[in-house]
Amino acid sequence: METVKIGVIGCGMISNIYITNIQRKFSMIAEIYGCADKRMDRAQLQAKKYQIKAMTVGELLKDQKVEIILNLTIPTAHAEISRKALLSGKNVYSEKPLAVRVEDGRELLLLAKKRGLYIGCAPDTFLGGGLQTVKKLLNDNLIGKPIFCNALMLSRGPESFHHHPEFLYQKGGGPLFDMGPYYVTAMVVLFGAVRRVASFTKLTHNTRTITGSIRHGEQFPCEVDTHVSSLLEFKNNVIANLTLNWDMNFSYWESKLPLIEIFGEEGQIIVPDPNMFGGISLNPMKQNGDKVLVRKGSGKFEEYPLEFGYIDNSRGIGLADMAYAIRYAKKQRASGELALHVLEVLTGILESSKDNRFIEIQNDCKTPAPFDILGTEFAQESQKQ
Incomplete structure (x- = not known):
């Protein structure tokens, strides 16, 4: 089986884990062919x-060997780069969010459909063993019909570790667009599509100070709301509370509060960290959890082991799933339709706070198919060749 060749546009920090995982975990289906960046020195560094x-963006888009463009640019450039890739006849997989504006996201999906191309988007953490196990427990009716979900992400901001955090505090950033996709995507995968949202948001500080070791003490302007409190009503009548905050003095897992409870x-x-792939852990950045917690009735919490694989940092698994879908004419799971629905929920949250009203969600999406071991699927298909 010929691997699907991938061209990377955007060679920032996040490109490392994508390239590493494609080369080490998913090389049976995908191959990183080349990379480009508006700064050639960054592309050359990653290429080496x-x-x-190392290529220019134009060279990458024209190369006939490249089948997928992996769009790792900043959020405000996502729509433009993805559009250029589609117009060049390339399938597209983008970092989240799909776009900054719903109109742009909708246009991308229409363009992909018109040209017979795939378009997908992060996050793909819902394909990990943690959330896939929770999905199975819900499908098995272990806690009966879901009624309410509480999702909390209370944390310091990325200026505590990111070398260049400014773009995360500009349009298309903030906790809503940076961390919100993980939480909203997880809930959509577990409960289905959102019907409407109502929200309050606020900008707490007009300036932020870099506290990481590099550029320590430098200040920069904050242009986005850093606290979000929202209610989501799903079409299956589950009600969810979503609170996202970047104004704390600790990391989100140090709040000691469950990140998602159903x-x-x-x-x-108690659901694992939707920003990770594994089970519940005291520090998901350092340890891959191997369980979820379940309480039946009024009893005590019990540990349930994860029933699926990929519990370590498997970013890029959605991209590999897309490559598999392209090669075997199947449906991808981290799809553009899912990403567009999530994008409309996120923008609806801001709109609700601004206009002081409920926002009805127009774009629907289907729940992605359950995910087993990707390697097993590949092995089964390879044996047919």
């Missing part, structure tokens, strides 16, 4: 590090 080609008619599930 990973033994791939309350059903017959029990409760």
Whole structure:
């Protein structure tokens, strides 16, 4: 089986884990062919590090060997780069969000459909063993019909670790667009599409100070709301509270609060970190958890082991799933339709706070198919060749 060749546009920090995982975990289906960046020195650095080609954006888009463009540019450039890639006949997989404006996201999906191309988008953490196990427990009716979900992400901002955090505090950033996709995507995968949202948001500080070791003490302007409190009503009548905050003095896992809790008619599930792939862990950045917690009725919480693989940092698994879908004419899971629905929920949250009203969500999406071990699927298909 010929691997699907991928061209990377955007050689910032996040490109490292994508390239590493494609080369080490998913090389049976995908191959990083080359990389490009508006700064050629960045592209050359990554090309040397990973033994791939350094190219200009134009060269990458024209190269007939490239089947997928992996769009890792800043959020405000996502729509423009993805559009250029589609017009060049390339399938597209983008970092989240799909776009900054719903109109742009909708246009991208229409363009992909018109040209018979795939378009997908992060996050793909819902394909990990943690959230896939929770999905199975819900499908098995372990806690009865879900009633309410509480999702909390209370944290310091990325200026505590990111070398260049400014873009995360500009349009298309903030906790809503940077961390919100993980939480909203997880809930959509677990409960289905959102019907409407109502929200309050606020900008707490007009300036932020870099506290990481590099550029320590430098200040920069904040242009986005850094606290979000929202209610989401799903089409299956589950009600969810979503709170996102970048104004704390600690990391989000140090709040000691469950990141996502699901309350059903017959029990409760504490869900793992939706920003990670594994189970519950005291520090998901350092340890891959191997369990979820379930309480039946009024009993005590019990540990349930994860039933699926990919519990370590498997970013890029959605991209690999897209490559598999392209090669075998199947549906991808981290799809453009899912990303567009999530994008409309996120923008609706801002609109609700601004206009002081409920926002009805127009774009629907289907829940992605359950995910087993990607390697097993590949092995089964390879044996047919």
